[in-house]
Amino acid sequence: MPDILGELLFIFQRFNWLSALDLFLVTMVFFGILMLLRDTQALVLLRGILLLIVSLSLVTSLIDLPAFSWLIRTALPTLVLAIPVIFAPEIRRGLERLGRAGSAQGWLWRAPSTTEAVQRTIRAVVSACARLSARQHGALIVFQRGDSLEEYARTGVTLNAEVTAELLLQIFYPNTPLHDGAVIIANQRIVAAACVMPLSSSGILNHSPERQMGLRHRAALGTSEATDAVAVVVSEETGAISVAHGGRIIRRLDAERLENILMAFYQPPIQTSRSLLDLIRAARQPTPTRPKKED
Incomplete structure (x- = not known):
């Protein structure tokens, strides 16, 4: 000593x-x-x-x-x-x-944040998720960002279709050929459906108080860990809507908060370094309403 x-x-x-x-x-x-x-x-x-x-x-x-x-x-x-x-x-x-x-930002940031195409894509996804949630139909929708998801798109069925709520509802209808797997959206188009995504290797879901989260949530979290994509999940068991990004998952979202979060990802480049939790806080702000047209 x-x-x-x-x-x-x-x-x-x-x-x-x-x-x-x-x-x-x-x-x-x-x-x-x-x-x-x-x-x-x-x-x-x-x-x-x-x-x-x-x-x-x-x-x-x-x-x-x-x-x-x-x-x-x-x-x-x-x-x-x-x-x-x-x-x-x-x-x-x-x-x-x-x-x-240190790389260049992805397609979400190259496109103008106020374009009608971006807003239509987000509203179609939000509408589909709300209706899927009400029916308790499981879904996994992945938004491509800077990292290419081409290798995962090749595992599914190529569609190259316009994003509409009706098409997403048909894809994720139970027992249809494309309902298993993920839908990949890039450049406001549905690139492919029934895609196989990587499963999470972290222990976040294991430590969750709710252990019923299945392969869709693990695939969403795994995709956000392996890439910079944004994944939206609808639970088949509870109908709960979740968003995964950057290895984090936020659960129990309603349609309004989901739309605000997805819109927040289209902010100017100076705000793109914010985390998912920052986007959640921004999503709590009320969505500006459009003035109604006079008759």
């Missing part, structure tokens, strides 16, 4: 602003790693690994165990090499987020 106190005193005597900067950078690296692994199953694994490393370090520093210390020193480099393999999906997802942050 006196040796440890002496070493700590020696460290504090040599502490300067460069040491503070060094500690700050290391802290930011660990903070970034924890943010990338937030709400994932890998966070539990990382917590166990850190606890194991700290425990072994304390044991080898406080007790003189030469053979055990040699084993730990030999095994730690192997563990460092194994970490990238264990956390490969999370590392890839984090790098993809960094790449998307």
